[in-house]
Amino acid sequence: MRILLVSPRGEFLCRSEGFAEFMQNSREMRTILHFWNGIGVALPTIAALTPEGHAVEIIDENQEAVDFDGRYDLVGVTAMTQQAVRAYAIADAFRARGVHVAIGGIHATVMPEEAARHADTVFVGEAENSWPQFVTDLAHGVAKPVYNQADFPPVDLDRTPVPRFDLLAKYRYPVIYVQASRGCPHDCEFCVASNVYGRRYKFRSVERVVDDIREAKKHWKFAQIGFADDNLFASRRYSRSLVEAFSAMRFSWFGVCDISVAEDEVFLEALHESGCRTLLVGFETTCEENLRQLDKNQWKLRQFSKYPEYVERIQSWGIGVYGSFILGLDEDDHETPQQIIDFINRNNLMGAQITILTPFPGSRLRDRLVAEGRVIHDQWNWYTVWNAVIHHKNFSPEELESKLLEIYQGVYNPVSNARRSEYFGRVCRQLVNRRASDDERRAESTGA
Amino acid sequence: MTESDLRPRIEQIVSRISRIDASEFHDDVLIREELGIDSLMAMEILATCEKEFDLQLDEAEFSCVETVGEFFQLLEARYAEQRIAG
Ligand code: B12
Ligand code: SF4
Numbered sequence: 101m102r103i104l105l106v107s108p109r110g111e112f113l114c115r116s117e118g119f120a121e122f123m124q125n126s127r128e129m130r131t132i133l134h135f136w137n138g139i140g141v142a143l144p145t146i147a148a149l150t151p152e153g154h155a156v157e158i159i160d161e162n163q164e165a166v167d168f169d170g171r172y173d174l175v176g177v178t179a180m181t182q183q184a185v186r187a188y189a190i191a192d193a194f195r196a197r198g199v200h201v202a203i204g205g206i207h208a209t210v211m212p213e214e215a216a217r218h219a220d221t222v223f224v225g226e227a228e229n230s231w232p233q234f235v236t237d238l239a240h241g242v243a244k245p246v247y248n249q250a251d252f253p254p255v256d257l258d259r260t261p262v263p264r265f266d267l268l269a270k271y272r273y274p275v276i277y278v279q280a281s282r283g284c285p286h287d288c289e290f291c292v293a294s295n296v297y298g299r300r301y302k303f304r305s306v307e308r309v310v311d312d313i314r315e316a317k318k319h320w321k322f323a324q325i326g327f328a329d330d331n332l333f334a335s336r337r338y339s340r341s342l343v344e345a346f347s348a349m350r351f352s353w354f355g356v357c358d359i360s361v362a363e364d365e366v367f368l369e370a371l372h373e374s375g376c377r378t379l380l381v382g383f384e385t386t387c388e389e390n391l392r393q394l395d396k397n398q399w400k401l402r403q404f405s406k407y408p409e410y411v412e413r414i415q416s417w418g419i420g421v422y423g424s425f426i427l428g429l430d431e432d433d434h435e436t437p438q439q440i441i442d443f444i445n446r447n448n449l450m451g452a453q454i455t456i457l458t459p460f461p462g463s464r465l466r467d468r469l470v471a472e473g474r475v476i477h478d479q480w481n482w483y484t485v486w487n488a489v490i491h492h493k494n495f496s497p498e499e500l501e502s503k504l505l506e507i508y509q510g511v512y513n514p515v516s517n518a519r520r521s522e523y524f525g526r527v528c529r530q531l532v533n534r535r536a537s538d539d540e541r542r543a544e545s546t547g548a
Numbered sequence: 549m550t551e552s553d554l555r556p557r558i559e560q561i562v563s564r565i566s567r568i569d570a571s572e573f574h575d576d577v578l579i580r581e582e583l584g585i586d587s588l589m590a591m592e593i594l595a596t597c598e599k600e601f602d603l604q605l606d607e608a609e610f611s612c613v614e615t616v617g618e619f620f621q622l623l624e625a626r627y628a629e630q631r632i633a634g
Contacts, residue, residue: 135586274584322568322584350567352589375567377588420588450588524588525607528595536599 101154101173101239105143108179108186109161114486116501119508128512132451137162138275141328142178142205142227144263149231154239158267161186168193174238177219178205181460184480188218195220200238207480209296210462216245225249225296226282228260257282257304262315269319276316279328280309280342281335288384288395290426292462293330301334306341310349317351324377327355340367346374354378354422359403362410368417378450379414380422383407386439390429411447418531420450420524427504428457433494437503441510448523454507455485456500457492554601558623561596565589575617583616597623603630 114120123129139160147156159166175194179187184207191201195218204223208215215222221243223230229252237243249255257279265276281304282297304312313325332355333339346353352375359381361367371379384400385391391401403410411421425440444452459466459475460483469475474491482489486504488497495503510516556570563570566585579585585593594605603626613619 131580131587134581274581321572322582324584324586350569352567352584377586418588418592521587521591521607524591525595528588528591529598531592532595532599 101235102171103150103154103156103174103176103235104166104170104172105146105156105158105176106166106178106187106190107139107143107158107160107162108177108183108190110180110183110186111481111484114484114501114504115482116505118502119486119505122505122509126508126512128451128517129508135274135324138273138277138326139268139271140178141263141277141279143176144265144268145260146176146178146204146227146231147264147267148261149228151232151235154235156264156267158264160268160271161190163271166190168197172199174200174202174235176202176204179203179207180205181207181480181483182485183207184211184215186481188215191218200243202234206292206296207461210292210460212246221245221247223247226255228255228257229253254298255282255302257302258308260304260308262308262311265316265319273320273323275326276320276323277326277328278309278312278316280304280332281329281338284330284334286395286397286399287464289393289468290457290460290463290465292460295462297330303335303338306338306345309342310345313346313349313351325351325353327353329355331357333357333361336364336367340370343367343370343374343376346376349375351375352377354380356380356382358382358399359407359410362406362413365413365417368414368419372417372419376419378420378422380424380453383423383443384426385429385432386425386443387429387431387436389431393430407443408447411449415448415450415524415527416530418528421447422451422453423449424453424455425507426455426457427507428488428490428492428495428500430493432492437507438510440507444511445516445519448520450520450524452511454504454511456488456504457490458483458485459490554624554627555620557600558597558620561600562593562619565592565596573616575615575620577616578614579616579619580614601627601630603627 143158147158150156177187177191187203191203194201201219202221202223203215203219204227208222209224212222212224221234224246226249230247230249234243234247281301283299283301284293285299287294316325354377357379384394388401388404391404414421423444440454459469469490476489476491476497488500492500559570559573566583566589568583577583590610591607594607594610597603598605605626613622
């Protein structure tokens, strides 16, 4: 069979013209967009899982147009929620030409009935076990309408082959995503992750992760490696061996983790040595009451008072902290935007992603906001996290969007940029001095 | 040390911090877009060169630099100035 896998065109932007203009004119925002670019690891993984004897092609619609008249026997489409509308249009167009269409990913997993209106086969959950079975079934003319991971044995990440990055080598990505672990035991109200990947962590062995990175680096010599993991340092023992292996390699990388990484200075040093240059940390809010409501087990609330000290400690190792914040949480009021700006600027965060609270299907948040009559619409292409799709007691939807822009402007403006740059200049000088004296001390103690 | 001795030492520093093989540092390669060196890495590179060669470097000046060749030129120029002044 000839198989095409498509990642549909995605929307980054907010519908506000002011925002688009700001993005155009701010050098920092353009840099962020340059690095905030790439494709998830799903399609190269699905391609690698395809049984032998089939020809597979991948198209990233953010990079290249799909040829709807191409001769394919099977088209597989992925989608996170904001890509769903485009994914369905692609699916409809291929089905109209008689091609069998399969759809999978985070959105199809939580909205399988909706996806089934546009696809012949819907994948619910992870596809490592179900995809090979489906391809074989389809080749024998017995494909089913739904393949649900729940009907298969648990996914073993070590049995997943190295992703087919070669199929994406035609694109010039600044970042290549790989995945070391999956699953999350936490239960943040707005998040869908645990519904899709389960509540238990599972890990890919360090050797396999190294193989994935080696394969990626074969095709993109200079790309940074981004980790798709929701919390890369969930197990400190595992992360230590990961980082040790990376130290012997040549690449720089970033990942998502929680702030507790700051508790271990030895690990921070090892992180820097291994090429880690940025950590994305979900602070979510600067308001304690919001934190109390967000996470049932109150983990983030307990860390709250330590945020400034921990950020300082991580960054002192030459690792930039990129914070994520949500605007539109229940307790947010007109003070909130300035508080977020102050937090980011005062703590010299290297960068920040601020988003508007979005009730993604499959989240507890959505159930609650629907029950409260606060979800404005289900036009998924506006679920970009930069558009307001909710009613809030203190802000109109337009205000949420204009306040979001205000926060970005408060963070990325010439004065704060200069201050941040001065701060990081100082941090780097201190780091270099500290390293030099450590080296001297080591030389003395070995009698060199 | 002359300016020409400088280059291999700078290459070594850039290679260590960016974790890119020094054989890739051709003069016309774009530092940010092609090598993927971000601002924090760049600052660490500058701070290390300052310490190693006893230079004063200005981050603003570096922000105008686009290619590997321009970066080496900037450092060589600062180094020469410093020697004349010193
Ligand atoms: C890499 C990534 C990106 C990259 C690449 C995006 C892209 N277009 O591919 C970048 C940085 C560009 C990005 C941007 C955005 N992202 Co993003 N991103 C991720 C991240 C970190 C990793 C994705 C990944 O590789 N996962 C690992 C793979 C293996 O998992 P998977 O995709 O679910 O695939 C498995 C199954 O779902 C299934 N499957 C998936 N697709 C298919 C298809 C077929 C045919 C089949 C059979 C099976 C199948 O099989 C896979 C193996 O089991 C995730 C977080 C996460 N944990 O997934 C967020 C995530 C997907 N992003 C998210 C968001 C909101 C965005 C943005 C909209 C917002 C923003 N401003 O950041 C933008 C918009 C991007 C755009 N223009 O397209 C949300 C989506 C929420 C939702 N419910 O929809 C996530 C989940 C983050 C989060 N926790 O909130 N993102
Ligand atoms: S937001 Fe992060 S910590 Fe919270 S449930 Fe989702 S993946 Fe886990």
